[in-house]
Amino acid sequence: MSRRCLTLAAEELKGKYDAIIVGGGHNGLTAAAYLAKAGKNVAVLERRHILGGAAVTEEIIPGFQFSRASYLLSLFRPQIIDDLKLKDHGLKYHIRDPSSFTPLRNSNKSLLLGRDMKKNQEQIAQFSQHDAHAYPLYEKRLEEIVKSIEAVFDMEPLHFEEKDGVTKNLKKLFDLYSKIKPIRMDNVRDLYELLTAPISKIMDRWFESDVLKATLATDGVIGFAASPHSLGTGYVLLHHVMGGLDGIPGVWGIVYGGMGSVSTALAKAAKSHGAELFTEMEVEKVLTENEQAVGVKLRNGKEIHADIVMSNLTPEATFKQLFKDYTFKPEFMRNLDTIDYTSPTCKINVALKELPNFTAVPNTSPNTVMPHHQTTIHINCENMEILDGAFRDFEKGNYSKKPAIELTIPSSVDRTIVDHEHTHVALIYSQFTPYTLANGKQWDNEMKNEYAQHVFSEIDAYAPNFSKSIVGFEVLPPPELEKIFNLTGGNIFHGSMSLDQLYFLRPIKGMSNYKAPIKGFYLCGSGTHPGGGVTGSPGRLAALTALNSSS
Numbered sequence: 001m002s003r004r005c006l007t008l009a010a011e012e013l014k015g016k017y018d019a020i021i022v023g024g025g026h027n028g029l030t031a032a033a034y035l036a037k038a039g040k041n042v043a044v045l046e047r048r049h050i051l052g053g054a055a056v057t058e059e060i061i062p063g064f065q066f067s068r069a070s071y072l073l074s075l076f077r078p079q080i081i082d083d084l085k086l087k088d089h090g091l092k093y094h095i096r097d098p099s100s101f102t103p104l105r106n107s108n109k110s111l112l113l114g115r116d117m118k119k120n121q122e123q124i125a126q127f128s129q130h131d132a133h134a135y136p137l138y139e140k141r142l143e144e145i146v147k148s149i150e151a152v153f154d155m156e157p158l159h160f161e162e163k164d165g166v167t168k169n170l171k172k173l174f175d176l177y178s179k180i181k182p183i184r185m186d187n188v189r190d191l192y193e194l195l196t197a198p199i200s201k202i203m204d205r206w207f208e209s210d211v212l213k214a215t216l217a218t219d220g221v222i223g224f225a226a227s228p229h230s231l232g233t234g235y236v237l238l239h240h241v242m243g244g245l246d247g248i249p250g251v252w253g254i255v256y257g258g259m260g261s262v263s264t265a266l267a268k269a270a271k272s273h274g275a276e277l278f279t280e281m282e283v284e285k286v287l288t289e290n291e292q293a294v295g296v297k298l299r300n301g302k303e304i305h306a307d308i309v310m311s312n313l314t315p316e317a318t319f320k321q322l323f324k325d326y327t328f329k330p331e332f333m334r335n336l337d338t339i340d341y342t343s344p345t346c347k348i349n350v351a352l353k354e355l356p357n358f359t360a361v362p363n364t365s366p367n368t369v370m371p372h373h374q375t376t377i378h379i380n381c382e383n384m385e386i387l388d389g390a391f392r393d394f395e396k397g398n399y400s401k402k403p404a405i406e407l408t409i410p411s412s413v414d415r416t417i418v419d420h421e422h423t424h425v426a427l428i429y430s431q432f433t434p435y436t437l438a439n440g441k442q443w444d445n446e447m448k449n450e451y452a453q454h455v456f457s458e459i460d461a462y463a464p465n466f467s468k469s470i471v472g473f474e475v476l477p478p479p480e481l482e483k484i485f486n487l488t489g490g491n492i493f494h495g496s497m498s499l500d501q502l503y504f505l506r507p508i509k510g511m512s513n514y515k516a517p518i519k520g521f522y523l524c525g526s527g528t529h530p531g532g533g534v535t536g537s538p539g540r541l542a543a544l545t546a547l548n549s550s551s
Contacts, residue, residue: 024267027542030524042270060472060474072255084269086269094254121133146241198232199216257416258414308522343435345430398438399434495507
């Protein structure tokens with residue numbers, strides 16, 4: 001079943017459904033599948049020409065298919081894969097091993113990490129015998145912490161409300177405790193530190209070698225407008241290691257066909273249960289009667305009615321774009337305005353005519369894929385101060401002189417995304433790039449090209465043939481991510497993953513149970529618990545909440 005066959009023509013849109021999902025991102029599709037599986041008549045309405053939101057595969061340059069925004073899989077909840085039989089619907093991925101490569105500038109040294117702990121220790125021993133011994137202990141401790149709390153990812157946040165009374169609130173705590181696995185006291189200490197400390201402090205406590213510390217610390221700042229010395233970056237690292245694939249904790253995978261294949265599998269699952277999927281169907285506003293959602297009005301003027309309406313958009317886009325004519329309480333709007341959508345990221349999608357050739361580990365032949373080509377390649381990760389300096393530039397309204405770069409080459413594994421022999425797709429996730437530049441500069445084509453050339457020159461310092469191998473590229477700084485994917489501020493997580501915007505404070509106090517202050521209306525995007533990344537969990541939990549509320 002092709003992606004085109006998954007969607008229906010505009011004239012097939014009915015006037016009434018049990019549930020309408022505004023936005024066909026991966027969480028919206030997940031919610032649709034669960035609702036349809038429960039017997040609801042569901043319609044998904046997507047503004048763009050393609051389903052998937054930020055989890056899409058698009059041919060931006062002829063002959064090259066890009067995971068245009070999100071680019072790797074790990075955090076997606078295994079329960080959803082099983083419940084919706086996503087592998088039967090075509091989801092297929094390659095679990096990377098090795099997974100991380102950090103070359104050193106002007107050096108023949110590099111750090112290659114994967115699943116083989118003995119090889120990891122040999123690699124780390126180049127820089128520190130102490131760290132070679134400490135690394136497996138660190139990995140084991142992280143795995144223990146994740147195992148003890150990962151159930152929280154699959155549960156609606158607790159709500160302690162006065163109207164519930166002491167007994168009911170104590171029961172909520174007991175129910176949560178019964179689902180969380182036992183955790184040792186030393187792990188409790190380390191969990192608290194991860195939730196509160198700067199990632200630099202955690203790294204300094206475990207390790208002494210700069211390159212290992214900086215490589216691991218990137219997971220603490222990715223997508224987060226913060227220095228590795230900033231409070232809360234420890235949790236961002238924890239969030240990024242909460243995943244795994246096929247029961248293997250912490251691993252990341254390259255999805256065959258690009259990240260759009262995740263959305264396609266979800267769409268097929270939803271469609272198999274009767275959900276109706278539409279693209280190029282922009283919702284202008286949510287219809288309400290007596291403080292209850294009763295449907296939506298499309299940009300073309302058509303009205304569709306439903307008992308349940310869900311939004312896969314960011315909280316900001318949801319309440320300020322879809323409810324322009326609705327008057328919320330001032331306190332609600334004030335709380336909504338406190339959500340931090342600051343984005344430090346710029347995605348650059350690059351078409352290459354040959355593989356990068358790294359000075360630290362030269363290619364054995366021009367077209368031979370080597371183990372490090374299949375990893376996340378960390379550029380400018382020699383030490384923590386480079387990452388901190390990159391953030392300091394961002395604070396001043398400038399893009400980083402030495403940007404933190406994560407480079408992946410999915411075509412090293414998946415040849416279905418390129419049309420020609422020896423060509424490759426490179427996905428560059430770079431930071432820090434401000435939404436608003438200093439001195440009145442704009443992210444126009446000239447500035448986007450300037451930044452891209454700067455990033456390419458930084459990669460050239462490690463792989464001298466990189467710039468010369470470029471066939472074409474696309475640059476997506478925060479304003480572009482906002483424009484294309486309707487990501488407020490260009491924030492890939494639908495709101496910062498800081499401690500003040502997590503769990504029962506996500507997206508805001510009093511609205512972490514996916515319900516809006518309008519009966520029958522729900523949020524199902526990454527702006528809700530458990531947050532950003534391609535997890536599917538917000539969509540699943542929102543659907544279950546709606547089903548329980550309507551039963």
